Amino acid sequence: MAERVILCIGTKKGLFVAEAAKGRRRFEMRGPFGSGVEVYAALIDRRGSPRIYASSCNAFFGMKILRSNDLGRKFKETKSAPAFPENDGRAVANIWSLETGKTKKELWCGVEPAALFRSNDYGNTWEMILGISNHDHARQWHPGNGGLCMHTILRDGNRVHLGISTGGHYLSEDGGQTFAAANEGIGAGFVPDPYPEFGQCVHKIAGHPDVPGRLYMQNHGGWEERPGIGVLRSDDHGHTWYSIAKGLPSDFGFPIIVHPHDPDTVFVMPLDPMTRTCPDAAPAVWRSENGGSSWKRLAKGFPRKETFFTVLRDGMDIDDLKKPALYFGTTTGQLWMGRDGGEEWTCLFDALPPINCVKVAVV
Protein backbone atom coordinates (compact mmCIF):
# COMPACT_ATOMS: atom_id res chain seq x y z
CA MET A 1 0.00 0.00 0.00
CA ALA A 2 1.30 3.46 -0.93
CA GLU A 3 2.44 5.63 1.93
CA ARG A 4 -0.23 7.84 3.44
CA VAL A 5 -0.03 10.96 5.58
CA ILE A 6 -2.11 10.46 8.71
CA LEU A 7 -3.11 13.41 10.88
CA CYS A 8 -4.59 12.95 14.32
CA ILE A 9 -6.39 16.02 15.59
CA GLY A 10 -7.38 16.00 19.25
CA THR A 11 -10.15 18.48 19.96
CA LYS A 12 -12.56 19.58 22.63
CA LYS A 13 -15.19 17.33 21.04
CA GLY A 14 -13.22 14.19 20.26
CA LEU A 15 -10.52 12.89 17.94
CA PHE A 16 -10.52 13.46 14.18
CA VAL A 17 -8.31 11.54 11.76
CA ALA A 18 -7.40 13.03 8.38
CA GLU A 19 -5.62 11.11 5.66
CA ALA A 20 -3.97 12.08 2.38
CA ALA A 21 -1.63 10.68 -0.25
CA LYS A 22 2.01 11.82 -0.02
CA GLY A 23 1.31 14.81 -2.25
CA ARG A 24 -0.93 16.13 0.56
CA ARG A 25 -3.31 17.75 -1.92
CA ARG A 26 -6.55 16.59 -0.32
CA PHE A 27 -7.12 15.30 3.19
CA GLU A 28 -10.14 13.14 3.91
CA MET A 29 -11.54 13.45 7.40
CA ARG A 30 -13.15 10.85 9.66
CA GLY A 31 -14.45 11.15 13.20
CA PRO A 32 -15.03 12.38 15.75
CA PHE A 33 -14.02 9.36 17.79
CA GLY A 34 -14.68 9.48 21.53
CA SER A 35 -17.37 11.90 20.45
CA GLY A 36 -17.96 14.89 22.67
CA VAL A 37 -14.97 14.20 24.92
CA GLU A 38 -11.76 16.25 25.08
CA VAL A 39 -8.61 14.72 23.60
CA TYR A 40 -5.33 16.16 24.84
CA ALA A 41 -2.87 13.52 23.64
CA ALA A 42 -2.48 11.34 20.56
CA LEU A 43 0.20 8.98 19.36
CA ILE A 44 0.72 7.39 15.96
CA ASP A 45 2.91 4.38 16.71
CA ARG A 46 4.62 3.26 13.51
CA ARG A 47 6.51 0.34 15.03
CA GLY A 48 5.33 -2.86 13.37
CA SER A 49 1.67 -2.76 12.47
CA PRO A 50 0.74 0.92 12.98
CA ARG A 51 -1.50 1.80 15.88
CA ILE A 52 -3.10 5.06 16.90
CA TYR A 53 -3.67 5.92 20.55
CA ALA A 54 -5.54 8.88 21.98
CA SER A 55 -6.52 10.04 25.42
CA SER A 56 -10.23 10.56 25.98
CA CYS A 57 -10.49 12.88 28.96
CA ASN A 58 -14.08 12.45 30.01
CA ALA A 59 -15.16 15.05 32.54
CA PHE A 60 -18.12 12.85 33.45
CA PHE A 61 -16.77 9.33 33.60
CA GLY A 62 -12.99 9.63 33.93
CA MET A 63 -9.97 8.98 31.78
CA LYS A 64 -9.92 6.47 28.95
CA ILE A 65 -7.35 5.48 26.32
CA LEU A 66 -8.58 4.88 22.79
CA ARG A 67 -6.71 2.54 20.45
CA SER A 68 -7.08 1.89 16.72
CA ASN A 69 -5.43 -0.96 14.88
CA ASP A 70 -6.64 0.18 11.43
CA LEU A 71 -5.21 3.69 11.07
CA GLY A 72 -8.10 5.40 12.71
CA ARG A 73 -11.13 3.85 11.08
CA LYS A 74 -12.34 2.34 14.34
CA PHE A 75 -11.29 2.97 17.93
CA LYS A 76 -11.88 0.93 21.07
CA GLU A 77 -11.12 1.74 24.68
CA THR A 78 -8.19 -0.17 26.10
CA LYS A 79 -8.99 -2.39 29.06
CA SER A 80 -7.88 0.27 31.52
CA ALA A 81 -6.34 3.73 31.73
CA PRO A 82 -3.64 5.09 34.04
CA ALA A 83 -4.88 5.44 37.61
CA PHE A 84 -3.16 6.20 40.90
CA PRO A 85 -3.00 3.44 43.51
CA GLU A 86 -6.09 3.45 45.72
CA ASN A 87 -4.38 4.78 48.84
CA ASP A 88 -2.33 7.42 47.02
CA GLY A 89 -4.92 10.17 47.49
CA ARG A 90 -4.53 11.56 43.96
CA ALA A 91 -6.93 10.96 41.08
CA VAL A 92 -6.06 11.31 37.40
CA ALA A 93 -7.71 14.47 36.08
CA ASN A 94 -6.31 14.44 32.55
CA ILE A 95 -3.99 12.57 30.21
CA TRP A 96 -1.48 14.90 28.56
CA SER A 97 1.13 12.78 26.79
CA LEU A 98 1.47 9.39 25.16
CA GLU A 99 4.84 8.13 23.88
CA THR A 100 6.33 4.90 22.67
CA GLY A 101 8.49 2.77 24.96
CA LYS A 102 11.32 0.32 24.32
CA THR A 103 9.25 -2.55 22.93
CA LYS A 104 6.33 -2.55 20.51
CA LYS A 105 3.96 -3.24 23.37
CA GLU A 106 5.35 -0.54 25.64
CA LEU A 107 3.74 2.87 26.07
CA TRP A 108 4.47 5.77 28.40
CA CYS A 109 1.85 8.20 29.57
CA GLY A 110 2.04 11.54 31.40
CA VAL A 111 -0.99 12.67 33.37
CA GLU A 112 -2.43 15.43 35.51
CA PRO A 113 -1.67 15.76 38.40
CA ALA A 114 1.86 15.27 37.13
CA ALA A 115 2.80 11.59 37.21
CA LEU A 116 4.16 9.03 34.79
CA PHE A 117 2.73 5.62 33.88
CA ARG A 118 3.97 2.75 31.74
CA SER A 119 2.10 -0.03 29.93
CA ASN A 120 3.67 -3.22 28.63
CA ASP A 121 0.58 -4.50 26.81
CA TYR A 122 -0.53 -1.86 24.28
CA GLY A 123 -2.23 0.24 26.94
CA ASN A 124 -4.43 -2.41 28.52
CA THR A 125 -2.82 -2.22 31.97
CA TRP A 126 -0.66 0.49 33.52
CA GLU A 127 1.87 0.82 36.32
CA MET A 128 2.89 4.07 37.95
CA ILE A 129 6.58 4.97 37.64
CA LEU A 130 7.50 5.83 41.20
CA GLY A 131 10.81 7.60 40.53
CA ILE A 132 9.02 10.70 39.28
CA SER A 133 5.42 10.21 40.40
CA ASN A 134 6.48 9.95 44.05
CA HIS A 135 9.53 12.22 43.70
CA ASP A 136 10.33 14.33 46.77
CA HIS A 137 9.34 17.41 44.76
CA ALA A 138 6.03 16.03 43.49
CA ARG A 139 3.83 17.40 46.25
CA GLN A 140 5.50 20.82 45.87
CA TRP A 141 4.66 21.27 42.18
CA HIS A 142 1.80 23.63 41.42
CA PRO A 143 -0.69 23.70 38.58
CA GLY A 144 -0.34 26.29 35.84
CA ASN A 145 -3.32 27.59 33.92
CA GLY A 146 -3.67 24.25 32.12
CA GLY A 147 -3.41 22.17 35.28
CA LEU A 148 -0.44 20.35 36.83
CA CYS A 149 0.44 18.39 33.77
CA MET A 150 3.22 16.11 32.60
CA HIS A 151 3.11 17.02 28.95
CA THR A 152 6.48 15.95 27.54
CA ILE A 153 8.15 12.54 27.56
CA LEU A 154 11.34 12.28 25.48
CA ARG A 155 13.22 9.00 25.50
CA ASP A 156 16.85 8.61 24.41
CA GLY A 157 18.17 5.21 25.40
CA ASN A 158 18.45 5.21 29.15
CA ARG A 159 17.80 8.94 29.30
CA VAL A 160 14.25 10.11 29.84
CA HIS A 161 13.36 13.81 29.75
CA LEU A 162 10.10 14.95 31.27
CA GLY A 163 8.42 18.35 30.98
CA ILE A 164 6.07 19.36 33.78
CA SER A 165 4.00 22.50 34.07
CA THR A 166 4.69 23.75 36.63
CA GLY A 167 7.45 21.49 37.81
CA GLY A 168 10.20 22.03 35.27
CA HIS A 169 12.45 19.61 33.44
CA TYR A 170 13.33 16.29 35.05
CA LEU A 171 15.95 13.90 33.73
CA SER A 172 16.49 10.21 34.29
CA GLU A 173 19.73 8.58 33.20
CA ASP A 174 18.83 5.09 34.36
CA GLY A 175 15.88 4.28 32.13
CA GLY A 176 13.28 5.94 34.33
CA GLN A 177 14.15 4.42 37.69
CA THR A 178 15.21 7.72 39.24
CA PHE A 179 14.77 11.33 38.18
CA ALA A 180 16.48 14.59 39.10
CA ALA A 181 15.45 18.18 38.43
CA ALA A 182 17.64 19.55 35.62
CA ASN A 183 16.68 23.20 35.36
CA GLU A 184 19.93 25.15 35.40
CA GLY A 185 19.36 28.14 33.15
CA ILE A 186 15.57 27.71 32.98
CA GLY A 187 13.99 30.83 34.39
CA ALA A 188 10.67 31.56 36.06
CA GLY A 189 8.94 34.92 36.07
CA PHE A 190 6.30 34.12 38.66
CA VAL A 191 8.40 33.41 41.79
CA PRO A 192 10.95 35.59 43.59
CA ASP A 193 13.92 33.36 42.67
CA PRO A 194 14.45 33.86 38.92
CA TYR A 195 16.18 30.48 38.54
CA PRO A 196 14.66 28.05 41.06
CA GLU A 197 15.81 24.45 41.42
CA PHE A 198 12.38 23.31 40.14
CA GLY A 199 8.88 24.65 39.65
CA GLN A 200 9.35 26.26 36.22
CA CYS A 201 6.41 26.42 33.84
CA VAL A 202 7.96 24.46 30.99
CA HIS A 203 5.61 24.45 28.00
CA LYS A 204 7.26 21.92 25.65
CA ILE A 205 10.62 20.23 24.99
CA ALA A 206 11.81 18.87 21.65
CA GLY A 207 14.87 17.03 20.42
CA HIS A 208 16.32 15.21 17.42
CA PRO A 209 17.50 11.59 17.49
CA ASP A 210 20.68 12.38 15.52
CA VAL A 211 21.90 14.84 18.18
CA PRO A 212 20.43 13.56 21.43
CA GLY A 213 22.51 15.91 23.57
CA ARG A 214 20.78 18.93 22.10
CA LEU A 215 17.32 19.91 23.27
CA TYR A 216 15.07 22.87 22.60
CA MET A 217 12.51 24.21 25.05
CA GLN A 218 9.56 26.55 24.94
CA ASN A 219 9.37 27.81 28.50
CA HIS A 220 6.85 30.24 29.95
CA GLY A 221 8.36 33.54 28.84
CA GLY A 222 6.85 36.93 28.26
CA TRP A 223 8.20 38.48 31.45
CA GLU A 224 9.32 42.08 30.97
CA GLU A 225 11.65 42.00 33.94
CA ARG A 226 13.12 38.60 33.01
CA PRO A 227 13.46 38.71 29.23
CA GLY A 228 14.60 35.85 27.08
CA ILE A 229 13.79 32.95 29.40
CA GLY A 230 11.05 31.63 27.12
CA VAL A 231 12.97 29.94 24.30
CA LEU A 232 15.94 27.86 25.38
CA ARG A 233 18.48 25.32 24.20
CA SER A 234 20.63 22.71 25.92
CA ASP A 235 23.75 21.10 24.47
CA ASP A 236 24.47 18.74 27.36
CA HIS A 237 21.45 16.42 27.50
CA GLY A 238 19.39 18.95 29.39
CA HIS A 239 21.70 19.54 32.34
CA THR A 240 22.09 23.25 31.52
CA TRP A 241 20.08 25.60 29.30
CA TYR A 242 20.61 28.98 27.63
CA SER A 243 18.41 31.48 25.82
CA ILE A 244 17.97 31.44 22.04
CA ALA A 245 15.10 33.93 22.09
CA LYS A 246 17.00 36.84 20.52
CA GLY A 247 15.34 37.89 17.27
CA LEU A 248 11.84 36.64 18.14
CA PRO A 249 8.98 39.12 18.59
CA SER A 250 7.99 37.41 21.86
CA ASP A 251 9.54 34.63 23.90
CA PHE A 252 6.11 33.41 24.99
CA GLY A 253 4.54 30.48 23.16
CA PHE A 254 3.56 26.86 23.58
CA PRO A 255 4.81 24.41 20.90
CA ILE A 256 8.39 23.89 19.74
CA ILE A 257 9.21 21.55 16.87
CA VAL A 258 12.47 20.26 15.33
CA HIS A 259 12.88 19.53 11.62
CA PRO A 260 12.98 15.74 11.07
CA HIS A 261 16.06 15.86 8.81
CA ASP A 262 18.01 18.76 10.33
CA PRO A 263 18.62 19.18 14.06
CA ASP A 264 19.63 22.82 13.47
CA THR A 265 16.16 23.74 12.21
CA VAL A 266 13.61 24.54 14.87
CA PHE A 267 10.14 26.11 14.77
CA VAL A 268 8.17 28.15 17.32
CA MET A 269 5.01 30.23 17.29
CA PRO A 270 5.60 33.38 19.36
CA LEU A 271 2.51 34.68 21.13
CA ASP A 272 1.71 37.88 22.94
CA PRO A 273 1.90 36.84 26.60
CA MET A 274 -1.28 38.67 27.61
CA THR A 275 -3.65 37.67 24.80
CA ARG A 276 -1.80 34.44 23.90
CA THR A 277 -2.40 35.25 20.26
CA CYS A 278 0.15 36.17 17.60
CA PRO A 279 1.68 39.66 17.89
CA ASP A 280 -0.31 42.32 16.02
CA ALA A 281 -3.04 39.68 15.44
CA ALA A 282 -1.03 38.47 12.43
CA PRO A 283 -0.24 34.73 12.59
CA ALA A 284 3.32 33.61 11.94
CA VAL A 285 5.53 30.63 12.61
CA TRP A 286 9.20 31.46 13.18
CA ARG A 287 11.98 29.20 11.97
CA SER A 288 15.64 29.06 12.86
CA GLU A 289 18.00 27.12 10.61
CA ASN A 290 21.04 27.60 12.82
CA GLY A 291 19.96 26.16 16.13
CA GLY A 292 18.39 29.36 17.40
CA SER A 293 21.08 31.93 16.51
CA SER A 294 18.69 33.77 14.20
CA TRP A 295 15.03 33.49 13.24
CA LYS A 296 12.91 34.00 10.12
CA ARG A 297 9.20 34.89 10.09
CA LEU A 298 7.01 32.53 8.00
CA ALA A 299 3.58 33.93 7.23
CA LYS A 300 2.80 33.39 3.55
CA GLY A 301 -0.83 32.30 3.29
CA PHE A 302 -1.92 33.48 6.73
CA PRO A 303 -4.33 36.37 7.34
CA ARG A 304 -2.37 39.58 7.86
CA LYS A 305 -4.59 41.02 10.59
CA GLU A 306 -7.52 40.49 12.94
CA THR A 307 -6.66 36.88 13.75
CA PHE A 308 -6.86 35.87 17.38
CA PHE A 309 -6.11 32.21 17.94
CA THR A 310 -3.83 30.30 20.26
CA VAL A 311 -1.83 27.21 19.33
CA LEU A 312 -1.44 24.99 22.36
CA ARG A 313 1.65 23.03 23.44
CA ASP A 314 0.86 19.89 21.46
CA GLY A 315 -0.93 21.71 18.69
CA MET A 316 1.94 21.63 16.16
CA ASP A 317 3.78 18.80 14.43
CA ILE A 318 5.84 18.13 11.30
CA ASP A 319 5.83 15.18 8.91
CA ASP A 320 9.01 13.46 7.77
CA LEU A 321 8.59 13.46 4.00
CA LYS A 322 11.55 14.70 1.93
CA LYS A 323 10.17 18.24 2.00
CA PRO A 324 8.36 18.18 5.33
CA ALA A 325 5.16 20.06 6.01
CA LEU A 326 4.23 21.56 9.35
CA TYR A 327 0.74 21.33 10.74
CA PHE A 328 -0.89 23.23 13.55
CA GLY A 329 -4.36 23.38 15.04
CA THR A 330 -5.86 26.43 16.68
CA THR A 331 -8.16 27.10 19.59
CA THR A 332 -10.58 28.50 17.01
CA GLY A 333 -10.78 25.14 15.24
CA GLN A 334 -8.59 25.69 12.20
CA LEU A 335 -6.06 23.16 10.97
CA TRP A 336 -3.22 24.73 8.96
CA MET A 337 -0.51 23.05 6.86
CA GLY A 338 2.77 24.77 5.96
CA ARG A 339 4.47 23.21 2.94
CA ASP A 340 8.26 23.25 2.48
CA GLY A 341 9.01 23.63 6.16
CA GLY A 342 6.45 26.36 6.66
CA GLU A 343 7.16 28.48 3.57
CA GLU A 344 3.54 28.50 2.41
CA TRP A 345 0.46 27.94 4.51
CA THR A 346 -2.97 26.52 3.65
CA CYS A 347 -5.99 26.08 5.90
CA LEU A 348 -7.02 22.42 5.59
CA PHE A 349 -10.06 22.55 7.87
CA ASP A 350 -11.74 25.73 8.97
CA ALA A 351 -14.42 24.86 11.47
CA LEU A 352 -13.36 22.05 13.77
CA PRO A 353 -13.90 22.21 17.53
CA PRO A 354 -11.11 23.93 19.48
CA ILE A 355 -7.92 21.93 18.87
CA ASN A 356 -5.74 20.65 21.72
CA CYS A 357 -3.22 18.48 19.87
CA VAL A 358 -2.04 17.56 16.39
CA LYS A 359 0.11 14.55 15.50
CA VAL A 360 1.23 13.50 12.03
CA ALA A 361 2.96 10.44 10.63
CA VAL A 362 3.66 8.96 7.24
CA VAL A 363 2.68 5.29 7.28
Added chain:
Amino acid sequence: MTVSIYIASTLRTYVRESRAELTSSAATVQEALDQLKREHASLYRSVCDETGAVRRHVHLFVNDDFIHDRAGLETQLAPGDVLAIMPAVSGG
Protein backbone atom coordinates in the same frame (compact mmCIF):
# COMPACT_ATOMS: atom_id res chain seq x y z
CA MET B 1 -33.45 -8.45 49.91
CA THR B 2 -32.98 -7.04 46.43
CA VAL B 3 -32.53 -3.54 45.14
CA SER B 4 -32.18 -2.45 41.54
CA ILE B 5 -29.33 -0.40 40.14
CA TYR B 6 -30.43 1.65 37.15
CA ILE B 7 -27.64 2.42 34.68
CA ALA B 8 -28.01 5.55 32.52
CA SER B 9 -27.66 4.86 28.80
CA THR B 10 -24.28 6.63 28.46
CA LEU B 11 -22.79 4.12 30.92
CA ARG B 12 -24.30 0.91 29.59
CA THR B 13 -21.31 0.30 27.33
CA TYR B 14 -19.45 -0.71 30.51
CA VAL B 15 -22.01 -3.38 31.46
CA ARG B 16 -22.21 -6.82 29.85
CA GLU B 17 -24.94 -6.92 27.21
CA SER B 18 -25.42 -3.17 27.76
CA ARG B 19 -27.94 -3.90 30.47
CA ALA B 20 -29.97 -1.01 31.87
CA GLU B 21 -30.48 -2.62 35.27
CA LEU B 22 -28.46 -4.67 37.71
CA THR B 23 -29.59 -6.23 40.95
CA SER B 24 -27.91 -6.01 44.32
CA SER B 25 -28.32 -7.13 47.88
CA ALA B 26 -26.43 -4.11 49.22
CA ALA B 27 -27.74 -2.46 52.36
CA THR B 28 -26.24 0.97 51.60
CA VAL B 29 -25.20 2.98 48.56
CA GLN B 30 -21.55 2.44 49.49
CA GLU B 31 -22.07 -1.32 49.59
CA ALA B 32 -23.67 -1.16 46.16
CA LEU B 33 -20.63 0.72 44.81
CA ASP B 34 -18.35 -1.84 46.44
CA GLN B 35 -20.27 -4.55 44.62
CA LEU B 36 -19.87 -2.71 41.32
CA LYS B 37 -16.13 -2.48 41.98
CA ARG B 38 -15.94 -6.26 42.39
CA GLU B 39 -18.29 -7.30 39.63
CA HIS B 40 -18.31 -4.48 37.06
CA ALA B 41 -14.88 -2.85 37.31
CA SER B 42 -15.13 -0.74 34.13
CA LEU B 43 -18.49 0.66 35.19
CA TYR B 44 -17.17 1.37 38.68
CA ARG B 45 -14.15 3.25 37.28
CA SER B 46 -16.54 5.45 35.32
CA VAL B 47 -18.59 6.23 38.42
CA CYS B 48 -15.83 6.61 41.04
CA ASP B 49 -12.25 7.80 40.77
CA GLU B 50 -9.29 5.93 42.25
CA THR B 51 -9.74 7.59 45.65
CA GLY B 52 -13.23 6.09 45.84
CA ALA B 53 -14.97 9.44 45.40
CA VAL B 54 -18.02 9.56 43.17
CA ARG B 55 -17.03 11.56 40.09
CA ARG B 56 -18.07 15.20 40.11
CA HIS B 57 -20.37 14.88 37.13
CA VAL B 58 -22.10 11.67 38.24
CA HIS B 59 -25.16 11.83 40.45
CA LEU B 60 -26.66 8.98 42.47
CA PHE B 61 -30.32 8.84 43.42
CA VAL B 62 -32.23 6.44 45.64
CA ASN B 63 -35.70 6.33 44.14
CA ASP B 64 -36.33 10.06 43.54
CA ASP B 65 -33.93 11.39 46.18
CA PHE B 66 -30.47 12.74 45.50
CA ILE B 67 -28.28 10.81 47.96
CA HIS B 68 -26.80 14.04 49.36
CA ASP B 69 -30.31 14.97 50.51
CA ARG B 70 -30.31 11.77 52.53
CA ALA B 71 -27.20 10.21 54.10
CA GLY B 72 -24.83 10.36 51.15
CA LEU B 73 -22.99 7.11 50.50
CA GLU B 74 -24.34 5.75 53.80
CA THR B 75 -27.94 6.07 52.60
CA GLN B 76 -29.78 2.88 53.50
CA LEU B 77 -31.30 0.74 50.78
CA ALA B 78 -34.55 -1.15 51.33
CA PRO B 79 -36.02 -4.01 49.27
CA GLY B 80 -37.51 -2.64 46.08
CA ASP B 81 -35.44 0.56 46.10
CA VAL B 82 -33.89 1.75 42.88
CA LEU B 83 -30.37 3.21 42.97
CA ALA B 84 -30.02 5.29 39.81
CA ILE B 85 -26.62 6.24 38.38
CA MET B 86 -27.07 9.33 36.22
CA PRO B 87 -24.82 11.86 34.50
CA ALA B 88 -25.13 15.27 36.16
CA VAL B 89 -26.48 18.16 34.17
CA SER B 90 -23.38 20.18 33.32
CA GLY B 91 -22.94 23.11 31.04
CA GLY B 92 -25.44 25.56 29.68
